[in-house]
């Protein structure tokens with residue numbers, strides 16, 4: 001197991017080798033068995049194996065991982081076929097190391113679930129007539145949805161285009177990487193049988209609504225959603241919708257409420273609109289005003305302030321003087337102002353923050369900037385007008401953040417088979433982004449447009465057969481090249497394992513330069529980027545991805561985390577320094593760091609200040625003035641100069 005300290009994870013060469021070998025051995029075994037017939041498992045033995053492992057996991061036994069190791073880079077696309085176009089198969093049809101394209105497997109859970117930090121697994125049997133066969137099913141990373149373990153909550157499981165492979169220990173397993181490949185049905189969910197008797201069908205839809213309401217009262221939101229969805233499928237059939245149109249509207253209105261609570265905002269808006277009656281009687285107006293309110297809240301949470309304004313205005317028309325709508329409309333005016341002017345009350349925003357409320361209520365401000373191609377760097381962000389130093393270049397609320405103290409936080413050692421590198425990855429962020437996209441398919445395109453090494457099949461479609469499909473591997477790669485850390489704002493403990501991370505989509509277009517013209521700060525999940533030099537219209541905006549003053553350390557970080565070699569003016573000059581000069585500078589910079597840590601600037605004695613001045617001079621002297629011209633920063637002097645500026649401000 002890796003140990004960690006501060007921002008570094010120490011992996012002994014043996015541990016790194018072990019991780020590499022485990023992954024490589026698995027790949028070799030997989031290729032050896034590819035296409036082989038599956039070996040039958042002993043039913044009783046398999047169930048008792050899973051039961052034992054589940055007990056061990058529950059009691060925090062041997063299987064609990066603190067920093068799990070995951071292999072990445074073995075990509076394959078998610079299933080995009082509709083369920084009815086897939087041909088059924090049985091466990092006995094499975095072939096080793098095979099993606100069963102065009103097939104679907106319907107199974108039921110046959111054992112307790114073994115819940116581990118990065119995955120869950122259980123034993124499954126064919127749903128129909130499958131008493132003799134049993135197989136292992138593993139869900140990697142995306143093992144929970146809406147706070148429930150998907151395998152634990154499932155009774156019947158449909159696996160689209162099942163992938164049958166080996167675990168790292170060499171055991172055969174069905175493996176789910178893309179959550180959209182897994183469809184689960186819970187025991188208490190009723191099926192939508194077809195029936196020609198309209199009255200009977202209507203009764204069925206009503207019972208779905210009642211069951212949904214009961215589940216909602218009990219706080220089981222996913223079950224309430226499933227019941228309303230079943231009810232809607234029936235109530236939207238022509239025979240029912242022509243005789244009882246209000247049934248579908250009621251179901252939609254109720255589902256809109258559940259969707260809002262589940263943060264499924266796209267569907268909350270669609271449901272609210274579908275619930276509108278548009279009649280003039282008092283009851284209809286009351287119901288419509290409710291629907292408009294739900295649509296307004298969902299649009300507001302999506303940052304669609306113009307739409308939200310429309311929905312709340314409609315609510316006010318139907319319910320004049322409504323307090324909630326009035327407050328929302330007042331807030332929308334503020335958001336629209338922030339969006340167009342970039343003027344924020346940052347002091348006030350800061351006062352609203354706490355661990356319990358780490359996100360701010362603020363709009364994005366993008367109008368100063370535009371995304372364009374940047375020679376040799378893919379795309380970049382450019383100034384759309386002159387921006388004076390100190391002004392806000394852009395401000396953006398995170399698309400997704402995972403705070404170090406969140407339950408969703410999960411850090412793993414990832415070994416990427418493509419570049420043979422082991423990294424520490426905030427895989428909890430990938431998981432949260434995927435969940436958010438599945439819940440809000442309208443956002444998929446924006447995230448998938450970001451830069452990532454793996455491009456997937458790029459079909460351009462995100463919703464297939466009414467279901468959102470998200471390629472987990474693409475999201476992982478996008479997260480790796482675009483995520484930033486909002487710092488430890490809420491007293492999070494130090495260390496990479498507890499680091500907070502997030503994705504800011506517009507800011508993700510900003511390229512790196514060691515001589516940056518903009519600097520970011522965070523207020524909760526709001527990233528505020530300010531110009532640190534005047535930026536002319538048309539100029540590219542840069543911030544620094546890594547601020548190490550040491551050339552080698554910076555290049556290594558930029559290559560490992562971001563996959564490029566920086567050739568900004570500073571790197572070009574630093575590259576020419578001799579190894580001896582670089583070493584001397586590095587040693588002096590370390591001395592400066594230690595000095596600053598040891599000596600507080602306030603009340604510093606004259607002799608201490610003189611020491612600092614000498615240290616600053618010694619670092620300065622490692623820079624050749626002929627080559628380090630005006631405008632090329634001497635990064636190693638920064639720490640000590642900042643100390644000196646505070647300790648002797650008159651100097």
Ligand SMILES: C[S@@+](CC[C@H](N)C(=O)[O-])C[C@H]1O[C@@H](n2cnc3c(N)ncnc32)[C@H](O)[C@@H]1O
Pocket residue numbers: 376377378379380450451481482507508509510511512513562563564565566567
């Ligand atoms: C956060 S994204 C920036 C936007 C990206 N250029 C795009 O086309 O979407 C980070 C990626 O941009 C590229 N990049 C950023 N700064 C660069 C630089 N100074 N030189 C070369 N590539 C750079 C690298 O591929 C890096 O992994």
